[in-house]
Amino acid sequence: MEKKLVIAGFGGQGVMLAGELLAEAAKDEGKFVTFLPSYGPEMRGGTANCDVIVSDKPIASPVIAHPQAAIIMNLPSLDKFEPLMEKDGLLILNKTLIPREVKRTDLRVLQIDAQTVARELGNEKATNMILLGAYAEIEKPVKLESLKNALKHFLTGKKEVLIPLNEKALEKGAEIAREFLGGK
Amino acid sequence: MGEKVLMKGAEAIAEAAIRAGCMAFFGYPITPQNETPEYFSRRMPELGRVFLQAESEVAAINMVYGAACTGTRVITTSSSPGISLMQEGFSYIANSNVGCVVVNAMRGGPGLGDIAPAQADYFQATKGGGHGDYHSIVLAPHTIQETVDLMYDAFDLADKYRIMVVMLVDGLMGQMMEPVEFKEWVDVKKFKTPEWATVGQGDRDHRNIITSLEILPEGLEKMNLALQAKYKKIKENEVRLEEYEMDDAEYALTAFGTVARIAKTVVEMARKDGIKLGLIRPITVWPFPEKEVAKRADQVKFFFDVEMNEGQMLEDVKLAVNGKKPVHYYGRLGGVVPTAEEIYGEFKKLVGGK
Numbered sequence: 001m002e003k004k005l006v007i008a009g010f011g012g013q014g015v016m017l018a019g020e021l022l023a024e025a026a027k028d029e030g031k032f033v034t035f036l037p038s039y040g041p042e043m044r045g046g047t048a049n050c051d052v053i054v055s056d057k058p059i060a061s062p063v064i065a066h067p068q069a070a071i072i073m074n075l076p077s078l079d080k081f082e083p084l085m086e087k088d089g090l091l092i093l094n095k096t097l098i099p100r101e102v103k104r105t106d107l108r109v110l111q112i113d114a115q116t117v118a119r120e121l122g123n124e125k126a127t128n129m130i131l132l133g134a135y136a137e138i139e140k141p142v143k144l145e146s147l148k149n150a151l152k153h154f155l156t157g158k159k160e161v162l163i164p165l166n167e168k169a170l171e172k173g174a175e176i177a178r179e180f181l182g183g184k
Numbered sequence: 185m186g187e188k189v190l191m192k193g194a195e196a197i198a199e200a201a202i203r204a205g206c207m208a209f210f211g212y213p214i215t216p217q218n219e220t221p222e223y224f225s226r227r228m229p230e231l232g233r234v235f236l237q238a239e240s241e242v243a244a245i246n247m248v249y250g251a252a253c254t255g256t257r258v259i260t261t262s263s264s265p266g267i268s269l270m271q272e273g274f275s276y277i278a279n280s281n282v283g284c285v286v287v288n289a290m291r292g293g294p295g296l297g298d299i300a301p302a303q304a305d306y307f308q309a310t311k312g313g314g315h316g317d318y319h320s321i322v323l324a325p326h327t328i329q330e331t332v333d334l335m336y337d338a339f340d341l342a343d344k345y346r347i348m349v350v351m352l353v354d355g356l357m358g359q360m361m362e363p364v365e366f367k368e369w370v371d372v373k374k375f376k377t378p379e380w381a382t383v384g385q386g387d388r389d390h391r392n393i394i395t396s397l398e399i400l401p402e403g404l405e406k407m408n409l410a411l412q413a414k415y416k417k418i419k420e421n422e423v424r425l426e427e428y429e430m431d432d433a434e435y436a437l438t439a440f441g442t443v444a445r446i447a448k449t450v451v452e453m454a455r456k457d458g459i460k461l462g463l464i465r466p467i468t469v470w471p472f473p474e475k476e477v478a479k480r481a482d483q484v485k486f487f488f489d490v491e492m493n494e495g496q497m498l499e500d501v502k503l504a505v506n507g508k509k510p511v512h513y514y515g516r517l518g519g520v521v522p523t524a525e526e527i528y529g530e531f532k533k534l535v536g537g538k
Binding site: 024032033035037066 | 188189190356359360361362363445446448449452521523524525526
């Protein structure tokens with residue numbers, strides 16, 4: 001098993017947190033994992049993306065040239081990563097911010113109106129967790145339970161109160177993914 | 185060994201140095217390694233050790249020099265432009281025979297360049313950089329775990345040979361996260377002040393003097409010869425490398441650091457296609473594993489050197505191969521990281537017909 005995921009969006013959308021959470025969960029399961037952020041000089045805004053590889057074996061290159069899966073949170077990221085995707089790759093899109101359809105016909109595409117769903121759950125900031133939950137349900141790099149358990153590493157102190165919301169968002173994403181899988 | 189923790193490379197470097205008994209940090213901030221001093225700034229005071237942000241890199245390296253003269257385990261960390269500013273201090277440290285550890289998280293250059301990962305400081309690290317006939321031991325780990333493990337060795341080597349040890353990493357290794365396991369803490373209570381240390385005369389019947397100055401050429405030549413004797417000993421005893429899938433290899437990649445890690449994927453791709461490709465990965469880039477590379481020249485059809493620079497280690501590979509077999513090169517510059525697919529594509533062009 002080797003799962004290669006790119007997460008991409010604007011700075012501030014929780015791209016890095018989603019990637020780090022997946023990495024932490026994979027580590028907790030005793031798997032090999034690398035998390036590689038692309039980093040620019042800006043603190044927020046700008047584009048942000050990260051490569052996460054989860055594997056049963058030691059990982060050689062941490063760089064992903066052609067993703068098997070991508071969580072895409074905004075339009076510029078779709079423009080950038082759509083052409084790079086591996087054939088039959090999985091695209092999970094934040095439909096709320098992506099007004100166009102995917103051009104390629106050789107990809108699996110799951111469009112989620114994730115920001116709207118997150119808002120309904122109580123906080124738009126949980127958009128990243130909805131998309132990550134959906135990814136985990138489909139590709140199964142780690143158990144959903146492990147992602148939920150890993151939240152406590154990141155949401156500490158004052159942020160601890162956000163754990164239930166993020167758990168719900170992960171579950172909601174998984175639920176949407178199950179509908180997507182079942183509908184095929 | 186303890187539990188695995190998920191850590192950013194730049195932070196793992198600091199934690200490893202602390203556990204290895206580093207008692208003092210002096211430095212000046214620079215991207216992409218600011219998480220290292222930030223981590224030190226939090227942990228060192230907690231442990232009653234020294235963290236000091238100097239007014240410049242020039243000041244920082246001279247503070248390192250001073251601490252090293254007392255026989256204290258000391259470190260500075262920086263990135264390419266900052267390392268350039270420290271070169272004078274490195275040269276003084278070399279001819280003073282004192283030990284320290286310097287981490288260079290290389291970024292794209294020349295000049296102010298960018299903050300993306302690069303390997304273009306290989307010449308600077310392995311061939312001097314500062315003035316005079318000197319060397320530092322240069323370690324080039326390729327994963328965060330290896331960086332962490334080598335940090336303990338870096339301090340041991342610095343103490344053993346009274347020499348500067350460079351940990352040559354890059355921005356990618358500083359920024360990426362990976363689970364790491366740390367070795368046991370080094371017991372700093374067991375450290376003894378060396379008898380040569382300049383810590384006050386005390387009960388000694390003589391003053392210890394550490395200097396890189398010797399006005400008489402004949403005297404300075406003697407100092408140089410002593411340095412060269414030390415380097416010879418290091419060359420004989422401290423060469424380290426990893427040979428990956430080399431047993432039956434018909435072709436050999438040569439690469440260090442991040443690129444070596446990517447090269448392992450290239451080896452896997454080639455093996456899947458039935459091509460016998462291996463990788464020679466120097467862990468010490470000074471001393472360079474000359475003999476080991478030379479030996480493989482009898483075995484492989486050609487060498488293919490890949491770096492994130494214009495072919496710097498390439499020269500050492502060529503010297504070792506000494507014309508016996510072709511040595512090809514591919515590289516990316518300015519902070520561009522080559523992909524495994526790209527390297528494999530270049531390799532297949534060289535193999536031809538197949």
